[in-house]
Amino acid sequence: MDKPTRAQARVLKHLQNQSVELHKMIAAATERTHTGETVPQTWYEHFHGRAVLHEELQRAAVAAGIPRTWIDHVKERGERNVRWRKELYLRAPEPVDRPKRLAALGADVQRLREWTTVHAAYPGIGGQSEAATASDVDRALHALWARSAAVAHILGVTREEAETLWGTTQNWVDTANETIAGIEREQPLSQRWRDIANADTLAYALQAVALKHAGITAATPSAPPDTAETIPRIRAVLNAATAASVVDTETPRIQTNAAIEAAFPTFSDPIAEPNPHYNIWAEIDSVAPEFSSAAGPDLSP
Structure with missing residues (x-):
């Protein structure tokens, strides 16, 4: 399997775009603290909710047979603020049992x-x-x-x-x-x-x-x-x-x-x-x- 199925691509796309949004949230909160502003409690609640769903989606992806190599790759791209584009390559995956x-x-x-x-x-x-x-x-x-x-x-x-x-x-x-x-x-x-x-x-x-x-x-x-x-x-x-x-x-x-x-x-x-x-x-x-x-x-x- 050298490329994801349609269902796998849906999950990988969401994981990558989630990573982008989480990274943006952290960057915005960091900038706010550097200017002396207080990050509101609601931000922590919002971030926690997003982070929990992000982690559980990764676990579900592994359970569903999506290679960890692909999961890690899309997360890394998301952390670099790169949103999903289907023309981007994915690393060669490891065998899935x-x-x-x-x-x-x-x-x-x-x-x-x-x-x-x-x-x-x-x-x-x-x-x-x-x-x-x-x-x-x-x-x-x-x-x-x-x-x-x-x-x-x-x-x-x-x-x-x-x-x-x-x-x-x-x-x-x-x-x-x-x-x-x-x-x-x-x-x-x-x-x-x-x-x-x-x-x-x-x-x-x-x-x-x-x-x-x-x-x-x-x-x-x-x-x-x-x-x-x-x-x-x-x-x-x-x-x-x-x-x-x-x-x-x-x-x-x-x-x-x-x-x-x-x-x-x-x-x-x-x-x-x-x-x-x-x-x-x-x-x-x-x-x-x-x-x-x-x-x-x-x-x-």
Whole structure:
């Protein structure tokens, strides 16, 4: 691979232009201090938000198989105040261990598969009164799905690879009872459900948002099964299997609009003021599972 794919170019372009903006911010603050002016607290908040997304985009790029040589090269150019131009060359990349990247992605999606099945099962049995916990689980699922779908897109995961790594929606539905039985042999289902709610998925959330800002927004046909579609199907299968012992199989709607506030401004508006009400989870919710055509979306940088 001597040149980046369209999806890789989108990420590299965003990384380079982010570096330019961060460098400009530092230079402006340095000049201000040299003249005796005080840098306002809002600057630090704004810079921190941008820097965090920049770092997480780099981590997502590595996970998606973009060579580190290219990542370092575009960062260096950005620090020299050079914005992305597609005619600029990139250094010869090091070999990327794609099977290793696929295995790591597959492990994430297998975790998503288990979490999806648990979330489909428990609220219908005993979690109807725990709306806050259900909301936390929803957010964890959405963060993990959005980041996994974006990484799969950049890696160029094929349908055949996806079926081998994590299966289809129907596979998840067909094995739901087996999955739940295996979990219950280890711990109560209620405890596993609450463990999911308490899982730290912030890095996945940040990477999903950073990739969205880079233009990776459309899920390819080989993306992991969409949890919003899969959960009702799994729930129907589980309810049918336990109909004799469950009096009330009515379950609450999945709550996907929970609010968690974080001061992470977007890179789409370089002069935007820090927004204390920026909702990273709401932004992830906006990354809808919009499946592209077989040719994929137009990702020309």
